[in-house]
Amino acid sequence: MNTVQGQLPLEGMPRRLYSCTPSRLNAWLDCRRRYRFTYLDRPQPSKGPAWAHNSVGASVHNALAAWWREPYERRTPLTASILLTNGWITEGFKDAEQSGRWLERARDLASGYVATLDPSDDPVGVERTVATRTKVIAVSGRIDRLDRRGDELVVVDYKTGRRPLTQDDARSSLALAVYAVAASTMMRTPCRAVELHHLPTGEIVEWRHTDESLARHLGRAEELATEAAAADERYRELVAAPARKTPGPPGERQSAGPAEVPAEIDKLFAPSTGPICSWCDFRRHCPEGQAAAPDRRPWDGLAE
Ligand code: SF4
The missing domain is CATH 3.90.320.10 (Lambda Exonuclease; Chain A)
Incomplete structure (x- = not known):
């Protein structure tokens, strides 16, 4: 190749x-600040609540994966329904009624999809x-x-x-x-x-x-990696610098708020604001993202 x-x-x-x-x-x-929050800042800044649409996605993915692990004779739409129900993730929904309604929808998605598959085609x-x-x-x-x-x-x-x-x-x-x-x-x-x-x-x-x-x-992946690796290295240097604010006691969960961050780090990992900021797990730590896009409730990503 x-x-x-x-x-x-x-x-x-x-x-x-x-x-x-x-x-x-x-x-x-997508956003260097989100990258920093996700992969560099430790302890990691606290995330917002779980999203209901992610719960639906993860539940369906898990059920479809488990379906293929069943013996051939059990690879039926009913099995997909059962697997989905048993593994249903309830996080992020408004209430039990909404969660139940989406469980039904997700069951239909998973069972309808496996009905199009050949269960013998591993x-x-x-x-x-x-x-x-x-x-x-x-x-x-x-x-x-x-x-x-x-x-x-x-x-x-x-x-x-x-x-x-x-x-x-x-x-x-x-x-x-x-x-x-x-x-x-x-x-x-x-x-x-x-x-x-x-x-x-x-x-x-x-x-x-x-x-x-x-x-x-692959070349694009390498370009991005080269940029990110250089930024990672500079981040480590800056965080290790003596001027860095002393972290709290061991075990304390800190929020790496912008006030604690050296200006160069903030510049190096600048925010990229846009509609996606509504759905960012680290939005609570990002004033620019909050200003750029409205707050969403954990279940707002569901297609009602
Ligand atoms: S809220 Fe927006 S700008 Fe801020 S970290 Fe998240 S994606 Fe980036």
């Missing part, structure tokens, strides 16, 4: 491999962790499902959100492209197709990468 390996080293490149997941790279891309992997490395990054992540179709592997990603998907979502996903490269490397089998399975509509959006488009995604 034609990757960007061999093009390096570049000036400013990190000396060590930057270990990451696609989520970490995307966090760096995937190569379910919630499978894959990893690959270049001269810059060691990247790993977990694939919802890895199928074999003919002589090739296909990366399958389940989506439960309300937004309809486009082919661009599949084409432009850094995570899916990285998973395809990693699966191909680990299994020594070509993997160029990535699919988004949108459970609410039953739609499957596919994109078939070329070696060149995969290499472009």
Whole structure:
């Protein structure tokens, strides 16, 4: 496979491999302050309450993964319903009535989806962790499902959100492209197709990468990693500096509020405000994000 390996080293490149997941790279891309809160500040700033739409998504993902672990004869829509019910995550809902209504919907999603599957067609992997490395990054992540179709592997990603998907979502996903490269490397089998399975509509959006488009995604991942690694290093230097405010007693959960943060760190990890700030777990620590987008209740992400 034609990757960007061999093009390096570049000036400013990190000396060590930057270990990451696609989520970490995307966090760096989306909002550096959120990246800092998520991956660097320790103790980690407290998060807001759980989101109900995440509870729905996680419950469905868990049920679908468990469904494939059942023996063949139990891979039925009813089993999907039972698995969903047994593993239902109740966090973030307004009340028991709302949670119950969404449990029913999620049961329909999961059982309706598995009714479209061939239970004898075992995937190569379910919630499978894959990893690959270049001269810059060691990247790993977990694939919802890895199928074999003919002589090739296909990366399958389940989506439960309300937004309809486009082919661009599949084409432009850094995570899916990285998973395809990693699966191909680990299994020594070509993997160029990535699919988004949108459970609410039953739609499957596919994109078939070329070696060149995969290499472009991997190159992009390396660029982001190079930037993030340099910022991480500077962060560690600044945090270790003697002028840094002394942390509280061991075990005390601190909120890394902006007042405690050296100005250079704040500049290095600047906020990127936008509508997404409404849904950011660290919004309570971010005055700019609060000003940029309205507060949302934990259940506001559900499509009523
Ligand atoms: S609220 Fe917005 S700007 Fe602030 S950390 Fe979160 S995503 Fe970034």
